[in-house]
Amino acid sequence: DQQVKQNSPSLSVQEGRISILNCDYTNSMFDYFLWYKKYPAEGPTFLISISSIKDKNEDGRFTVFLNKSAKHLSLHIVSSQPGDSAVYFCAASEGDKIIFGKGTRLHILP
Amino acid sequence: EPEVTQTPSHQVTQMGQEVILRCVPISNHLYFYWYRQILGQKVEFLVSFYNNEISEKSEIFDDQFSVERPDGSNFTLKIRSTKLEDSAMYFCASLRGGSGYGYTFGSGTRLTVV
Secondary structure (H helix, E strand, C coil), rough: CEECCCCCCCEEECCCCCCEEEECCCCCCCEEEEEEECCCCCCCCCEEEECCCCCCCEEEEEEEEECCCCCCEEEEECCCCCCHHHEEEEEEECEEEEECCCCCEEEEEE | CCCCEEECCCCEECCCCCCCEHHHHHHHCCCCEEEEEECCEEEEEEEEEEECCCEEEECCCCCEEEEEEECCCCCCCEECCCCCHHCEEEEEEEECCCCCCCCEECEEEEEEEE
C-alpha cells in the first residue's frame, strides 16, 4: 500500500538546468509534505516542506509545488549543481508520523 | 547545529543474536522515532515514542523489537533473535513538536545479519 509514490527511480539532468522531481500521494488527510535529501551513508536531511493549505513554497534554489486536486507535488531545483546529486525522498506527514516515497536518485551531469 | 547521534555506524551480528542500536536525540526534543531502510527500498516507519511510552508502531515492529529511553538521553532499539531480513539501515529521528515537520535524522546504523 503505497500512500506516497515516486514513480521515477532515477533522473539525470545537465548541470545548470532545472531538475524536476515528481511525487503522487493517495491520502487526502496528509497535512504536510516534505522533501528530504539523502547522501550515501547519511540519514535523510530535511530540504523543504509545504503545508497542505498552500500551493507553493520557495527556499533559494528549491521550490515545491502542491496540486491538491491531482494529489501531486513536485520539487524544482534551478541551476542544478553537482552537489545536488543525491537521493530525494518525497514524504507526507500524518500527525507526527512521516510516510516516505521510495526516492528518486538525481544525477547532475557535468 | 544540534545533531542526532547514532552508534554504532555499522553492526554485524549472527542470526539469532540480540542487538541494541543506540541513539542520542536532540536534547530538547520530545518525540523519538525509529525508521529503517532495507537496501534498495523505501524508508519505513517502525515506531514513535513520546512521554516514555510507544505512541505508535508499524506492522514491522512486532514482539521481536523493543524501544527504551533508559536514562533521559539515550533512545535504544533492541532487536531480539535477529533474522537475515532484519539487515537494513536503521535511522533514529527526533522531533521537538507534534507534527511531522522538523524531523532531525541521525546518520543511521547499518545492521548486517549473517
